[in-house]
Amino acid sequence: NQSNKHTNIQTNIYTHTTNYNIRMTSRIVSRVAKGIDTSDGDGVNLKRVIGGPVERVDPFIMMDEIESDDSNDYMAGFPDHPHRGFETVTYVLAGSMEHRDHKGNHGILVPGSVQWMTAGRGIIHSEMPKMEEGLMHGFQIWVNLPAKDKMVEPRYQDISPDKVPIVEDSNGNKIKVLAGCYKKVTGPVEGVVTSPLLLDVEIAPGATFIEEIPVGHSSFAYVFEGSGKFGPADNQKEVNKSHIALLDGSNGQTQIEVTSEKGCRFLLAAGKPINEPIAQRGPFVMNTKEEIYQAISDYQNGLF
Template sequence: MNIRTVLRVIRSHASKDGDGVKISRVHGFNDAKFSPFLMIDELKSDNPDDYIGGFPPHPHRGIETLTYMLKGHFQHKDHMGNVGELSSGGAQWMSAGKGVIHSEMPIMNDGELHGFQIWINLPAAKKMNPAQYHDFQAPEINEYGTKKNLLRVISGRATEDGAEIVGPLQSTGVETFIADWRADAGEARNLTVPTDYQVNMYVYKGTVDIANQLVNQGHMVQLSPGDLLGLTASEDAGVLILSGLPIDEPVVHYGPFVMNSMDEINQAVRDYQNGVLTD
């Protein structure tokens, strides 16, 4: 087995989005090794002033989003009539396709808010597909292991000790394996994802040893090609595993739109301005 090693470590940076919502962000719109992912935002606060404005109605085209909450609630409303009330431990998946207009409101639970929104690119052939939405509450997320070494699989498939592990979400855009690993100090996990998948991981708690390199909280790591993904918690830790098939196409990003050319971006802007983005 070929062990995947660390190629690059990227520190998240403080930013704001929506109506002044404070976030920590890692983006890779022009980073081929980040594909098929485009961006990850971490929302973490015990102060309502950091997020009270939420994300008022806004458009998207050409991407999928995955929202995953560790603690707190996240309310989704869109032009299709979907209303999602996501609670702690659950996930929401939305494929914007040719166009969606939605709003999102983070809500604290027991004085805490901690969650993530991940942008996933769509291949050109699927960027103009109809929009879709689905949510998965906490009991629907498949769990493997014990409380001191728990893997929650959200999307796709991988193997561990020869057994398949699988999540409830099977993306319609591009194949992904997305999971949340929570572990006490000293606990380890060895996973095998397809060799043609790229693997990025975001450490949201503690410190993790990956192929003899320590990675601290608030950092994203990009891993080399290989078979085996090995993780050891150097202290109590939490890690988001983001892996998937890369999309070898041009990426042009403008605000909420991600397409393959500037002409397509301009068309998306015109469609939104003319009220036909979702038609």
């Protein structure tokens, strides 16, 4: 049962030659959706964003937000449970969580910590609160692995807050670089096959934020404080707290533009799509049903 439960201002740059113009374009918001309230683990109340109102944003297959100052919502935590075939990303904003797994890895996530765990061929881990009261706020994102990497050896990256670079731009915005690169500043997460960009962006009141997104990467923004207008000046959409905005880059659009009158904070995520079939059951994410059956059998027979 546990394995099943844990399942603005538009900026245009023109380069003129004799015959043509090349234009830098902004991604538009193709969809806005609000996270839904649900529970997982041993009864942790959370908001499911991807895997709920939005099915998947390849390579991202799930995203949850926990935000509560009622210990009854989170104290049960996520006791020992298995994973295979993908990666889990945990980012804590408030509170404290303890990670342990059967490979001997151990970490305490405090505000600002990031944990990137590659489950690969199989790992059994737990994530339990290290607090009895107060605000717990954080995210977990599941990132798929391509077929060739689903059975790699498990790997664990435990990143403390002091290792996460913070960039303050000329508009007064503050950007935490969790993974990928922003303004030539590289985040601490390494060796991820989907080449992710993961930023915690805090926009100052009245400011504009512009960032390049790799061509071909899927991308989304999730607002968790305030609200902002996403997209170019002639095609903006307001995105409020607890809402995800899917950013359309299907025509090679190269950047994201956001403005906010009163201030806004959001996660910006982008990754290289895998474009492979997905078979998923609870905490196992493979390519075929047969591989799912094998994962269940391996777990039940102690082969993780």
